[in-house]
Amino acid sequence: MRIEVDRDICQGHGMCEMEAPELFRAKADTVxxxxxxxDESRRDEVERAVQYCPTQALRIIDDQEG
Incomplete structure (x- = not known):
């Protein structure tokens, strides 16, 4: 699993950091x-971070997607 951030639409709200603080660090206007x-063991918290991103700037890429 990989995480992608669309920095063109990320506004640094920090919801991802609240859901997965070991994976994300919010800044003034990006993350x-x-x-x-x-690791796959973190999938639940990554999925919550993606779900609660107010600008939908996060995406999970599964390894099998390439």
Missing amino acids: DLLDPAP
């Missing part, structure tokens, strides 16, 4: 990925 390819 840094601390681990762009987290």
Whole structure:
């Protein structure tokens, strides 16, 4: 699993950091990925981060998608 951030629409709201603080760090207008390819054991928190992103700037890419 990989995480992608669309930096053109990310506004740094920080909802992803609230859901997965070990994976995301919100800034004033964007977010840094601390681990762009987290272990599968973190899928639940990554899915919540994607779900609660107010601008829908996050996406999960499954390994089999390439």
